[in-house]
Amino acid sequence: MIPLFRTAVAPDAADRVTEVLRSGLLGHGPRTEEFEAALAARVGNPHLAVVNNGTSALHLALRLAIGRDQAADDGAPGEVLSTPLTFEATNWSILANHLRIRWVDVDPATLNMDLDDLAEKISPATRAVMVVHWGGCPVDLVRLRRVLDEAEAAYGVRPPVIEDCAQAWGAICHGQPLGNHGNYCAFSFHATKHLSCGTGGMLVLPGRESLPRARLLRFFGIDRQADRVNADYDVAEWGYNFYLNEIGAAIGLANLATVDERVRLHRENAAFYDRELAGVPGLELTARTEGLESSFWLYPVKVEDRVSFIGKMAAAGITVSAVCRRNDAHSCVASARASLPGTDAVQDRVVHIPVGWWLSDEDRAYIAETVRSGW
Structure with missing residues (x-):
C-alpha cells in the first residue's frame, strides 16, 4: 500500500538519541534548550516554549490567552469560536479549559474557517478565536486581523487568536511564516508531521511578556532555577507536566536539519x-x-x-x-x-x-x- 502518512527520521537521529541515553539525563536539559533556540531562529520569533505535544500547546495557549477570568458576563463558561472541521485535539483543549465552544462554519472552498461567519458571531461573550490551518493551508491572517479590528471597534474588546498550526510547519501567510502574526501559535511535532520529535510540540507567543509565564506553567509553575534542594521555592500559579524531554529534543534537532x-x-x-x-x-x-x-x-x-x-x-x-x-x-x-x-x-x-x-x-x-x- 502507498501510505498516507510516514515518519521521517534524519540520518543522525539515532546517534543523537544514543548520546542522550549515555548522558543519563532524559528529562528537560541542554538539548531541549538547544532545540528551543534553534526553533526560535527558524521561525523568526524568539518568544516560544517547546512542550510535550501539540495538544498541550493548545491547552497552554488558552490558559495564557484568557487567564483565570474565563466566565462570560452572565457567569456562563467563556465562549471560544472554533471550527468543527479539525482533529478533535483542537476543540477538546477548549473543553479541558472549562470553556464553551461556539461553532463557526467552514468555507467549502478552502476547508478553513469562514471568516464572514466568524465576523457575524464575534460578540462581547467571545473570549478567544481558535483557527486551524487545515492540511497546512493557512487561514488568511491579514483578513482575520481586519475582522478583529471591526469587532474591537464595535464592542471595545479584541479576543485573542490561537492558531492551530499542527499541520502547517513551513506554511507562509502574506510573506511571513506562521508564528509571526501576533497570535498564539500551537505547533505539533507528532511522529507523522513534517517536523517530528516522535511526540512534541511548540507554543509561539505574541510577545515577550507572556514567555516567562509559559515556561513556568509547562513545568507545574515551578521555576527550574529555584532552590529545590532545600525546598525553598514558591508556586504562585499552578501549572502542568507539559515539558519536552531530551530524547524528543534530540530527534527534533536532527529532523530540523532536513x-x-x-x-x-x-x-x-x-x-x-x-x-x-x-x-x-x-x-x-x-x-x-x-x-x-x-x-x-x-x-x-x-x-x-x-x-x-x-x-x-x-x-x-x-x-x-x-x-x-x-x-x-x-x-x-x-x-x-x-x-x-x-x-x-x-x-x-x-x-x-x-x-x-x-x-x-x-x-x-x-x-x-x-x-x-x-x-
Missing part, C-alpha cells in the same frame, strides 16, 4: 496533483489563494460518493482517508450544535490522498492515473 526538503517535496507533489487532477469528473480541488502558501501536509480533495472513491483507491493499493469526523457531530458537544451549511456541504465529500515526501514520481503518477480512471 525538514525544509520534506516541505519542498510535499509542495512539489501538490503542484503535480493540481495539474493532473484539474477537471476530473466528480472531484473538486480546494482553492489556491494568492499570498497563502500551504505546506501541504495533507492534500484534500472533494469527491462525489466518497465511500466508492475510498474503496477504489484501497483496491488499487493507495491509502486515503477522511482523517477526522466533523467535531460538532460528537455527542459530548451536542449542546453546541448549530446550523453550519458550509460544513454540511463538504463533510461527507472530503478525502485526502498521499502527498508526502516518500512518494516517487511513479507513485504520484499512479495515484493521479487511478483517480482519473473513475470510481
